Amino acid sequence: MQRETIPVRLEFDFKPVGCPSNKYGVFCDQNCTCENGARCHGLNGACKCQPGWQGVVCDIPHSTVVIIATPSDTRQIYITGSVTLHCKVFHLAADRMMWTFPNKTEKWLQGAQEDRVRIHNIQSEHNGTYTCAVLTGDGAVINASYELQAVACPPGKTGESCEEECVCSHGGSCDRWAGCVCPPGWTGTTCQTSCPVGTYGQGCSRRCRCQHDASCSPTDGRCNCTEGWFGSNCSRRCPAGLYGWKCRHVCTCKNNATCHNVDGTCACVPPWTGTRCGDIKTDTYTYTFPVSLQIATPLVLTLLVAALVLFIVYKRKKARRAEHENNLEETMVVLELRNMEEDLAQSLQPGWLNRWERNADDLTLDELVGLGASAQIRRGRLRTAGADVTVAVKSVRMEDRRCYRAFCREVAALIAVHENGEEENGGHPNIVKLFGVVTISTPKCILLEFAAKGELLLILKQPRQNRPLGRFVRYAVQISRALEELRRLRIAHGDVAARNVLVSGDDVAKLADFGLAHDIYTETTYVPAVNDDVDELLPLKWMALESLESREFTCESDTWSFGVLLWEIATFGEEPSYQRQRQLSCPKLVGLLRQGVRLDRPPGCPEKLYDVMKSCWREEPSARPEPAELEQRLTGCGKELDPLLAVDN
Numbered sequence: 001m002q003r004e005t006i007p008v009r010l011e012f013d014f015k016p017v018g019c020p021s022n023k024y025g026v027f028c029d030q031n032c033t034c035e036n037g038a039r040c041h042g043l044n045g046a047c048k049c050q051p052g053w054q055g056v057v058c059d060i061p062h063s064t065v066v067i068i069a070t071p072s073d074t075r076q077i078y079i080t081g082s083v084t085l086h087c088k089v090f091h092l093a094a095d096r097m098m099w100t101f102p103n104k105t106e107k108w109l110q111g112a113q114e115d116r117v118r119i120h121n122i123q124s125e126h127n128g129t130y131t132c133a134v135l136t137g138d139g140a141v142i143n144a145s146y147e148l149q150a151v152a153c154p155p156g157k158t159g160e161s162c163e164e165e166c167v168c169s170h171g172g173s174c175d176r177w178a179g180c181v182c183p184p185g186w187t188g189t190t191c192q193t194s195c196p197v198g199t200y201g202q203g204c205s206r207r208c209r210c211q212h213d214a215s216c217s218p219t220d221g222r223c224n225c226t227e228g229w230f231g232s233n234c235s236r237r238c239p240a241g242l243y244g245w246k247c248r249h250v251c252t253c254k255n256n257a258t259c260h261n262v263d264g265t266c267a268c269v270p271p272w273t274g275t276r277c278g279d280i281k282t283d284t285y286t287y288t289f290p291v292s293l294q295i296a297t298p299l300v301l302t303l304l305v306a307a308l309v310l311f312i313v314y315k316r317k318k319a320r321r322a323e324h325e326n327n328l329e330e331t332m333v334v335l336e337l338r339n340m341e342e343d344l345a346q347s348l349q350p351g352w353l354n355r356w357e358r359n360a361d362d363l364t365l366d367e368l369v370g371l372g373a374s375a376q377i378r379r380g381r382l383r384t385a386g387a388d389v390t391v392a393v394k395s396v397r398m399e400d401r402r403c404y405r406a407f408c409r410e411v412a413a414l415i416a417v418h419e420n421g422e423e424e425n426g427g428h429p430n431i432v433k434l435f436g437v438v439t440i441s442t443p444k445c446i447l448l449e450f451a452a453k454g455e456l457l458l459i460l461k462q463p464r465q466n467r468p469l470g471r472f473v474r475y476a477v478q479i480s481r482a483l484e485e486l487r488r489l490r491i492a493h494g495d496v497a498a499r500n501v502l503v504s505g506d507d508v509a510k511l512a513d514f515g516l517a518h519d520i521y522t523e524t525t526y527v528p529a530v531n532d533d534v535d536e537l538l539p540l541k542w543m544a545l546e547s548l549e550s551r552e553f554t555c556e557s558d559t560w561s562f563g564v565l566l567w568e569i570a571t572f573g574e575e576p577s578y579q580r581q582r583q584l585s586c587p588k589l590v591g592l593l594r595q596g597v598r599l600d601r602p603p604g605c606p607e608k609l610y611d612v613m614k615s616c617w618r619e620e621p622s623a624r625p626e627p628a629e630l631e632q633r634l635t636g637c638g639k640e641l642d643p644l645l646a647v648d649n
Contacts, residue, residue, distance in 0.1 A: 035059045052090025061091040065134045067146040074587050078154040080162045081122050085146055087132035088114040096135045102128025122150045149591030152176055185219035194218050202622040209233045228262035232420050232489045237261045254278045352415050358436035365393060382435055382447055390450045391435050395443040411437055411446060413491055413514040420489055430482040432502055432512040452505035457498035460573030470642030472569045475509035477634045482511040483562060484627035487555045494553040496561035497542050498568040540586055541576040545593045545619055548586055556621035563616025570602040609637045
């Protein structure tokens, strides 16, 4: 009886649960020492003090004034809603307290230690800065402020005064001015209609690129490939030896026969024939090797190589153990990716990590070229079958959850780019090249192309003599091509900035750092934020409005960040600042952006180039230009700046 192999796919949904309030550590076996209502960090036990307290365990009084808003989440403060602002004095003897309101009116209180201001029926004129100033007995003045920016209607309401009903189907949201904002895949005044065939996305504005009769998801354009094809747009045949739906079936053809990628049928080579090409065809008749001969031949061969097998047992065990570790590592990475980006996890074919695994013995490390809290980068030499190549070896500290997530995403994103790229050898000329990974070691390493000229940001900050702007606009054109490739693969970078662009020795710009490993940069660039149970460091001034509000990164939010990259180029590496404020909290920045505030036009920046930047910063993500349009417009800007530098491949 012939046995059938039934493929089984197991999926695990991990939902991490934090430690109890008085415990911390990997196993929640450590006792918190925080006092006065402080919150204890679940991993390292660090104390987050309540207002009025400071110190390692929050036991030292801190003389201060704070404003506490209720509700505290700015996303729950709506037009026509209400909010209460509570000004409270800690460890101070207040002689007088003064409120200052956005309309410049004031409220004075004598000897008050706290006061509440409640704003009913919030309207646009209520938005602005609320300041609570306390005058102490020794003449000191201590201020606290709160920025109110209510711009949205309550759920189910729309219109200037938020009085009109708004009922949207299929999860559509109500916008104050536009009414129903349909989710990707739906259209119509109430989001009642699915996208027409061949279109997808927000407003059904994108064209599907699926090939070989694959169906296209109206939501995100993801292709459901037909049998025998895979890849982001179903343009690639199943790898040799595999066939069928999602290339999950293993070919059974023998004797160098070719397996059809769709149904697995075998195309035999002479003189073989039969369903699996196991028979020999002669001029007059066809005969099959006797079963006894088919069994005896392998046994004889096995006896002949027995000595050799004994000699290499150790190496085979070692290789088997390494393969097991690599398969386990691949499973762990995929599980971690599913928590971050399901699309990216599903785009990877089985065995993807093993195909890129390199032997640590083939790697020689040289000098240190970059160092951060979670990763270090060394120059190195990788021995390959052709010749030794110079690589950048990025080793990651794996005991930190955030570092491990960054490692998982960077490895997966680069492998997806290289295995699904349209270039002959995979990858893309404007995305940093991947040479492999070393995961069966400590620390784990990513082997990347070594960019001899270094980071674009450092190049921009060099003395400006003989550095025409057109040269750097050419780099921007090249990065727009990288973004176009990422959009094709539906991969969001998440941190497009000059610090994450490398320039090769032959003067080609390459997009790098796909891991969102924000902690290796300065605190002025990445601002801490707490989102549920995950501590993050976020590049606020590079982030799109929707990313600031929801922490979601898309190809459209990459376009916004690309606009900030253009601003960095036009200012030759200055740090972005809104209204000349370098340090901005997330709520304050969201408020400014909602009011239409954008980065100012840099001195000497051509108007056309600034127009490109502003188009990247449109509030509605679907209204921002696609990378192909950016490439065309920037090429025109480059020609005007320097015609000699405009010719670029």
